[in-house]
Amino acid sequence: MKFYKKPIFTGFSPNLTLSDTFTACGFLFLPWKWATLRMGGAQKKVEVWLEKYFESKHAYNYDSGRTALNHALKACEIKEDDEILVQSYTCMVVSNAITWTGAKPIYVDIKNDFNMDSDDLEKKITDKSKVLIIQHTFGKPADLKSLIAIAKKHNLKIIEDCAHSFGAKQDGKLLGTFGDIGMFSFGSDKILSCVRGGGLITNDDEISKKLQEFQSRLPLARKLKVIQHLFHYIAFAKGKPLYNLGVGKWILGTSKKLNLMNRVIYNPEKHGKQVIFYPSLLPNSLATILLKQFKTFDSINKHRQEVAKLYDQQITNSKIIKPDWSDESVWLRYTLLVENPTKLHVIAKKQGIILGNWYNQAIAPRDVELGKSGYKVGSCPNADKLSNQSINLPTNRHITKRDAEKIIAIINRYGN
Numbered sequence: 001m002k003f004y005k006k007p008i009f010t011g012f013s014p015n016l017t018l019s020d021t022f023t024a025c026g027f028l029f030l031p032w033k034w035a036t037l038r039m040g041g042a043q044k045k046v047e048v049w050l051e052k053y054f055e056s057k058h059a060y061n062y063d064s065g066r067t068a069l070n071h072a073l074k075a076c077e078i079k080e081d082d083e084i085l086v087q088s089y090t091c092m093v094v095s096n097a098i099t100w101t102g103a104k105p106i107y108v109d110i111k112n113d114f115n116m117d118s119d120d121l122e123k124k125i126t127d128k129s130k131v132l133i134i135q136h137t138f139g140k141p142a143d144l145k146s147l148i149a150i151a152k153k154h155n156l157k158i159i160e161d162c163a164h165s166f167g168a169k170q171d172g173k174l175l176g177t178f179g180d181i182g183m184f185s186f187g188s189d190k191i192l193s194c195v196r197g198g199g200l201i202t203n204d205d206e207i208s209k210k211l212q213e214f215q216s217r218l219p220l221a222r223k224l225k226v227i228q229h230l231f232h233y234i235a236f237a238k239g240k241p242l243y244n245l246g247v248g249k250w251i252l253g254t255s256k257k258l259n260l261m262n263r264v265i266y267n268p269e270k271h272g273k274q275v276i277f278y279p280s281l282l283p284n285s286l287a288t289i290l291l292k293q294f295k296t297f298d299s300i301n302k303h304r305q306e307v308a309k310l311y312d313q314q315i316t317n318s319k320i321i322k323p324d325w326s327d328e329s330v331w332l333r334y335t336l337l338v339e340n341p342t343k344l345h346v347i348a349k350k351q352g353i354i355l356g357n358w359y360n361q362a363i364a365p366r367d368v369e370l371g372k373s374g375y376k377v378g379s380c381p382n383a384d385k386l387s388n389q390s391i392n393l394p395t396n397r398h399i400t401k402r403d404a405e406k407i408i409a410i411i412n413r414y415g416n
């Protein structure tokens, strides 16, 4: 029996590098850097980089994707009781970004590719519909042609939720540039990450003016929060390699318990409430890390596509449903459908592999107060069904061909 099994993660800050950790340590431990923890030139550089990369007239950054989405909606001048069309099979923080504006989320069902079903969208539009949020789930472009045509017919503003799809294209055009506003998340499990951050792009001068005004009213992130974000790098850099020995699990668990690290979603958010320390501006220290990630993410997206291709070619188990292959997806996660995801999670964990559970409920995670999201179970039957069967395989930069083959072998044995 092997004493040490290399841990393989799907989530757990998959983009984290030694270089990011050094940068974080610099901000934490070098006194002359403390003045630039929250303020400095990096935030502006991130915005300029986004404008250049997307050939967009305006870009703004924030403490998170959820804040970005909330500001995008407010910039569309929605009023209380307006209806925002959004797909089910999403995260509670997306619902919150809508409900915090006073508007009402109207959930649209998904197709088997985890993206919005345009037939169901048509059925859910009313006189109160104002904005359509198009989510490109797991990095695969949604059916933009149909969805945009419907939005235009009904005079809806379009926000593209590119939280999973930074760098993905449809017909050679970057996602995020099809609608009125493109929204991005730089959270710890995303294509690009600085633990917590978000961005918006737009070519609309009127929308931009409002975004600028809202952003100018945001406070700086609290110092303690920034320190917690930076400590995340140390805890994960130490905890991940030792995870399968138990020590790593202890490091991560204890850091969380002692509040040394931030959480992806706070308890009040699970109940539809805002937390007092957000929203805020993107801290300079995190923006510095993000700027470094901009340099490498294109090659990492290629790596993700190569790993996904291996899964596509070598998973042959007839008890498993694979996603349809798409060259246009950046495959943030490769999501399978299985009858009993819990069983597969347990089998993989015994081999030191932590698979992902996005999304395990139509509005995830499972411990949210669903009533506060406005979602009624049964209103989007395909999202209910697929969320009960979903399990994600990792595609991140740390997954080698050997790791992928190990995962494939487990998947192919499942149920046989």
Ligand SMILES: Cc1ncc(COP(=O)(O)O)c(C=O)c1O
Binding pocket: 064, 065, 066, 067, 090, 091, 093, 094, 135, 161, 163, 164, 184, 185, 186, 187, 196, 197, 198
């Ligand atoms: C589809 C989607 N949109 C938006 C967000 C919000 O991003 P953030 O976590 O940066 O607030 C998430 C969060 O995971 C998400 O999954």
